[in-house]
Amino acid sequence: MKVASHARRRKACDLCVSRKIKCDLAKPTCSNCKLYGVDCGITEVTSPATTSRRKVPASETSPTNSSSTPSRDDTIESRLAHIEARLDQIAAEKPSGSSPHDATALNFQNFPEIRVYKASDMWNSATTLPCLGISPQFPTGAMLAQTGKLELPPLQEVLGALERYFDSYGRYMPLFDKRSFMKMTVDWYSENGGKELIPWAAINLVLAMTSRIMDDVPIEEPKLAQYMSNVQSVTTELMAWSGDILGLQVLLGMVILFQGTTNPQLAIVLIGSAIRLAQSMGLPSTRASDDPDESAQRRRVFWIAYILDKCGDDDMGILESCTGTIRFNYLRARSELAIIQGKVHNFLYSRTAQRLSQEQRAETKVRIEQLLSKWRSALPQELLRSDKLFQDYSTISVHLVMNMYNRYLECLYRIHGTFAFDETWIDRVRRYLSPAVIPTGDAGIDGRINQKEISSLPSAWSDCVEHSRLGLELSAFGRETEYSTWLHACCNLSGLIVLLVNIIEFPDQLSVMSDWSLIVRIRNKFDQMNAKASKEPFFLLQVAHELDRKASGQVKRLAHMSSLSHQEAAFSEPWANPDLMFL
Template sequence: MEMPPFQEVLSATEAYLTTLNAILPLFHPGRLLQLIHNWYAYPGRRERTTWAAINVVLALAHRRIPSDEATLRESAAHYLHNAQTVLSEVIMGNADLLNVQILIGMVLLFQGAQDLKPATMLIAIALRLAHELGLHTRSAECLDTSQVLERDRVFWIAYILDRDISLRTSRPPVQREADIDLEWPSAQPEDGAGNVAQADGTFPFNFFQCRVRLARIQGEVYDFMVATRAGTMDNDQRDENIVRLNHILDDWISSIPPPFQPSSVLQAGQPNLCRNFAVLYSTHVACRTYVYRAHAMASRWMQSLQSFGRTVTRQGYIVPVPLPTPSLQDWEKLVDESRGYMRLFWAVERRDPAFIWMTACTYISGSVCLTANIMFEPCHASVEHDLSLVNLSISLLEDLIQQTGHEPLKDLRDACEELLHYAYALSPRADV
């Protein structure tokens, strides 16, 4: 059970604790550091699950440390592989909190992969172990406050991942809402876990609680817009759900203070803040596009735009625009939110593969919305700016195709290029 020198591990762990663990508090900092100290101080007491936990932390740290600042000698994949060699012991051993944390840490790593199957399987196992420990209920009142908080936070991170993977894969979540008996994370925790702040340390805001609330919305979007029963609802029921879900999404985004809205984050120039909120707003825009069935993989939406583009480029605006939203105001909101997210996407300095796979689909869906908006209103003031964002999405798709050779991505690129051709043809503001 090889491990890097103590100081290297300590440095990487501290980097993890001040970045990813600061917003998604999977580990209690003091207990994690004690675990690592004990590993090096007492070689005779070493356990393989502890080794797996440290390797997961190193892999997560590696994802957040710029390459020019890295002290670890191996890659994130190396440390993840080490943890995987102990997976059967983690799953089949006694249920304890550390085993759940190991599994959730691995899900966080696999969540940023092209293939979500490993993440899908591991989150199911993690939640079953969490249920065995009673993490989803108030069953730990005999423990001290910090231990109870750690258990609760571990469960809520599993909940976030479960809802996120469910919506991204269009498969049912594991955790039922009816089985949860926990208070939501505090917006003002005494230990500051989950807080983010401006560069000068002012205006703290609890990112973690905000993300849990968005996960709850993701679950509702799945239930009412994606699940099998959603396809059996009549138009009136569907319209009611669209209105209700949009109100929930409006309430969620309006609860975020001005310093952490997309335009403010963009101007703040804080790399970690920018990345974290880019992923957050990607999830929000994804929910919005699922509610309207206006995401890039929605064949009916794409086909309606292609048909509209062919007609109006040949015959003029003789047909109504195929708005996916109940009103023009709703459409303008979707376009504005897509544009704000897409600008934030390009402001992220380190767009590593994990970031790309978690956010690219939403970026491309937003690109389709901006292209459609030019087709609908070819003289609006942001045409040139929007076209620059759209052209970047074509480059993004080309990169993904080169990496995967995935045929559906090639079809999507061709469809996006067709729509972009119509946008250029229709807009006098487009610089051909």
């Protein structure tokens, strides 16, 4: 981030100041500038108070000393002339009487290279991961609309993808209404229909969601990257769109897409804009002119926004088993969980929570824990058994339940202070690596834990262990896609560390071998992710590998002690007495 010497006290970069949005001042590029694909900088601004105190001498205002003014005016005039010439050139690129074949076709191969920004690694501050962004050279949606170059695949191909989306993922997360979306798509392709920008972005979004979420297409695949770049190119227009809820819907869809990438920071930026837009539109209130279908859609969009921010009477949002015996209102359950997620943050992590006394915090924690437990107990028991879930539900249903359960686990981990990104918890976990806590022995056999050198385990530890097993089982055996793997990475890392700590503390439990098998599967998956996404090892993955060695040392210690006890028992028998062996 370029910062002028007189502007170091400013709290936001130029872009964030101009758009009146919060700036995180990340270096070298803040999140908003990364999203818009512009250079991040803070220009020098002279304080009005300082200017007013300075008395300008009369000599400085005299005509003889104003020679710089004409040159400055000439510079401005030349810049304006250059801009006008450029606009005329853009407008002239599409002749009025030319046919589509005469105009330059906007094929995917003709686009400038998509710029890849380096965003902070969510696992390790020393490394960076690639994150798609809009290159400053990339044509914006407004420019494409002016030149008539809003391109999409053939209509039949698009309709086929839309049908699959609305019959699967779109049925359980009803971001768009199928009937109105299909009509909008056909109208956009018609000869008499206007090639409007926001509908074009919405179609690109659904095509991207179909490819990424349902078809497990890698994010670097050119066609998917093009869809996502097309949507990103209209970000400015989406944030200012107020004609209907379509702009808000596209923003929320972008949040869903970016949550499943190597860096979800863009999703965090976008959801803030989406929530402000929803509030300005008065959601979820309905208007007198709204028909029932539109009112229902406005309510659904509001709750999806609420769910993503805390990241009925019809069949929308209903999960049904393959046998038809179980029907589960997924959207309602996610909305209820989102309310609990909000309480977890507000009452345990917000500034208001920091001002509570220890007694008040403890009481609040108990109440939220009860709400979370009540929510989980209301779920169909078949959803809490991995074998039944895999057997009775479709793949997309399994992925949706997996996502919901991981959000539940995140609440559980945060309440009890066992989330992998909780510094206090990770500092405690790393104490196991100290010889003062676990003496290192020969042949991988470590000494007993010195409990005086480490704090006690968090409350409800057994619940964290038990529930984390299901989360890891879903990820290990649930046929995760690349999208869902990144989406659930935080919770899976948390569960991995919880199970490893449990083996270190209790190496004699009967579940050690099955837990270890689960750990190996998840750890191998993270190793593959690490190898693909970054040259540097993830910090938390390194911690997990070191904990793995300590857990192995405790199991070996127990096995060694058991072996010694068997030998002692054998030598205690009369026939094993060395003095009697040669009689």
